Amino acid sequence: MSKVGALSSSTDGQVLLSFKSMVSDPHNALSGWNLSSSHCSWSGVSCTKNGKRVFSLRLPSRGLAGLKVLDLSVNGITGAIPSTFGNLSTLTNLSIARNKLRGMIPIQLGQLQNLRTLQLSENELSGMIPFSIYNMSSLEFLSLTKNSLVGNLNTNIGVAFPNLKGLFLSHNKLEGPIPNSVSNASQLQILDLSSNMFSGVIPVLGNLNNIRTLHFGQNHLSSTTEQNYKVFGSLTNCTQLKNLYMNSNKLAGQLPSSVANLSASLQEFCVDDNLLNGDFPLGFESLHNLTSLAIHQNFFTGQIPIAIGKLQQLQKFTIFENMLSGEIPDIFGNLTRLYFLLMGNNQLTGRIPTSLAKCQQLTILGLEGNRLDGTITRQIFVLPSLNTLLLARNSLSGSLPREVGSLKQLENIDVSDNQLSGNIPAEIGHCSSLQSLGMARNKLTGLIPDTLGELKALTRLDLSSNNFSGLIPDDLEDLSALQILNLSFNTLEGQVPSKNIFANLSWNSVQGNYKLCATEQEIAGKLRVSTCPREDKSTMPWVVKIVILISVFIVLVSAIVCSIWVWMMQKKKKSSHGVNGSHPHMVFQPSFSYSEIRAATNGFVTENLIGKGGFGSVYKAVFTSENGLNTTLAVKVLDLKQSKASKSFDVECQAFRNVRHRNLIKIVSSCSGIDHTGAEFKALIMEYMVNGNLDEWLYPNDIESKPILSLTQRLNISIDVASALDYLHHDCDQPVVHCDLKPGNVLIDENMVGNVGDYGLSKILFQNSSQEESSTMHLKGSIGYIPPEYGLGGKASTSGDVYSFGILLLEMFMAKKPTEDVFQEGLNLEKFASAVHENQVLSIADPRLFIDTECQTQGSVTSHSGGSDSSNRTFSHTDVNYNWLENNEAAVEAAIRVGLSCSVYSAKDRISMREALTKLMEIKKYLRN
Known part of the structure; x- marks a missing residue:
């Protein structure tokens, strides 16, 4: 065992004398060993x-x-722990923590x-805990x-350490x-057993009468309501x-009311990142030291109990x-010590509580991804921290x-995806x-x-x-720290600045500002x-300029009058001869x-x-354009022999005339x-998608014709689809329902x-319900994707799209069609949910998804508009990286959980597309980590 001293050289000798x-x-x-000579010469x-x-x-x-x-x-001690330490029979305390020991x-x-006391923590030790350690019955403190x-704990660990504290x-x-x-210790x-790979259930620990901290977080522990x-x-x-920490496991079922009977001294209760369900647990107000x-x-449901406001010590x-x-x-008047409040991505409604102004220590406030309305209360902006x-x-x-x-002190503010108006x-x-x-x-409007x-x-x-209108402020180009800038889809005009971030700006950042x-x-x-x-540097007299302006004005007026007359004549001619023209609602490129x-289409x-x-x-x-350039597009030719085909054409034109989103097929x-x-x-002329549709990728006719869709790609595509639907449901002037979502319609x-x-079956949800079709009794869709309420004549709704x-x-x-025989044999959504909760995600x-798809998709395109990148995995099929496999399992499990939350039978119990999108983006972030 070698050591590089942590003190100065002048004190090394004194340390050795102290040891002596x-x-x-x-x-x-x-x-x-004495100071008459250099300590480096000592024996x-x-x-x-x-x-x-x-x-x-x-x-x-x-x-x-x-x-x-x-x-x-x-210290900086390296090498292995000497086995000869076992000969120091009188030792009561051995501490070699926070070094670089191996082996x-x-x-x-x-x-x-x-x-x-045996303290070996924060080193690079490997292997199993030696069985001989369990013979040290005198141990009071063991830290590794x-x-x-690796390996399992000795089944008699509690008996082996009767004095362990x-x-x-x-x-x-x-x-x-x-x-x-x-429980015998x-x-x-x-x-503290956190951040390992322990599985199974948490044992009953009622005998630990002296226990103050229990930490089981970040393992693979599971439970049921009964076990809870x-x-x-x-x-x-x-x-x-x-x-009490049980976070980041696979605990399922409901929490019992007995949580209210936990120790009155309890300060921290953490069961986050699990599979728990049922109503918000009651009785926490009795834990007044929390x-x-x-x-x-x-997956907790129900409302936030008002009694939470009684927890005057609450900080997080x-x-x-x-x-x-x-x-x-509005319970925050008593929570004056609160500094961390995160309530985002639920289904909360109503206004932002004004009593938040009492939380003067509040540092982080998260209310995103809910259904809150009203204005942003001014009381938030009196919070100094x-x-x-x-x-x-x-x-x-x-x-x-x-x-x-x-x-x-504000570092991050995000008010995106709301209905805010006025100026910044x-x-x-x-x-x-x-x-x-x-x-x-x-x-938002203005400059x-x-x-x-x-x-x-x-x-x-x-x-x-x-x-937003007007010019892009020149001052923005002086922001040297700016790394991400998006000004797209406004009505900005004038010159784009050129310094700093503007020097490397892409089209995506300014598109839609014509x-x-x-x-x-x-x-x-x-x-x-x-x-x-170019700037006009003419020194022309102002009188001449005025004359020119008046002349130009007269010419323009004359031209406009002539243009109107010509347009009217052409319109009349088109009406009488039935020539081709754009749909009256569409504002697209000139019609073909x-x-x-x-x-x-070559006939x-x-x-x-x-x-x-x-x-x-x-x-x-x-x-082929006049200058010889070729442009590839897709043409949807309507079968007008079908009675509703013409209406489908009108629906697509009306619903999507003002729609713009990067994940919606653009009608050209x-x-x-x-x-x-x-x-x-x-016919409709649309963008052409070179890679076909999602159905072809999930079920290729020729297994070698397409590479397997990797987990990252599937997650990215699901986020793309969710983004499009979220936009249609929440960001259009009138919400739009697609009504026919399926893999074949994802390009x-x-x-x-x-x-x-x-979009042939799409419906606009007008504020005046009389404009909307009364029911979906005659609404066609795709079997297996139609929500159950549509079959009963329910109205088209955004929750129907969520189900699909x-x-x-x-x-x-799962790569299983909802029309497959396996679904007719009783394999329904409830059994899928059960499989997830029972840690059997691999069975469905x-x-x-659980093989090294990177090796199979070499040469395929991996770039993505969302900025996701493929992992740089290098292991072979015979050398499986179990950490990667574990992360994939967790991501797939989480994605299936989102799917189950969207496809519950009752429409009112489904999450919104906005919530689904948020959850999928969180999964992507987890997978990236």
């Missing part, structure tokens, strides 16, 4: 090459004795029968945390069940319990990513209060610590304030999909904007004629037939006229991005 004073030296082996001492620092100490066979405490913690724990340590230890085994790779004998005060009653019922005997209550990322309250509903109770404010994906209206400028207050420039500002997909240029710490700015321009032709081409006109479409030959839908056929079409133009036989002809582009198409999406999601991760998931 604590041992008996019958043979005077250390007699030469058994070796120093570094520069002759200053102690490097190692070797004193074999010197007869030294009397040492009871050996503490070498927090296995020597079995000889079990000979230290007088040892009370943060190593790479602290057992710390966290952050290893230990597995198997937690032995029931742990009645002196235990702290038991046993475990929590027994813990009511642990009257000194202060900290400082942290974490039940987030479960996290309930996000559940299925809680109802209004947020607020660092993060998350209000995205709600239905908040009104303007952002000017008081936002008083939040000097100039006072936001006073938020000097702001790093991320998200305001996308609202109804982008110059004061944004004062936010020198800003790294992310998203103002996309609003109604009046922008760039000074350089190359930049203009990259951003797909026009080239700015029948002859152009016929030529582009509608079978080779160009992409597929057939309910109301017509889709062809690949190559259009239309054709409505007559064909070469004189029959009526209608894949060259970057493996999913795009939702075929849930089925689609389950199908993507697509087995192709």
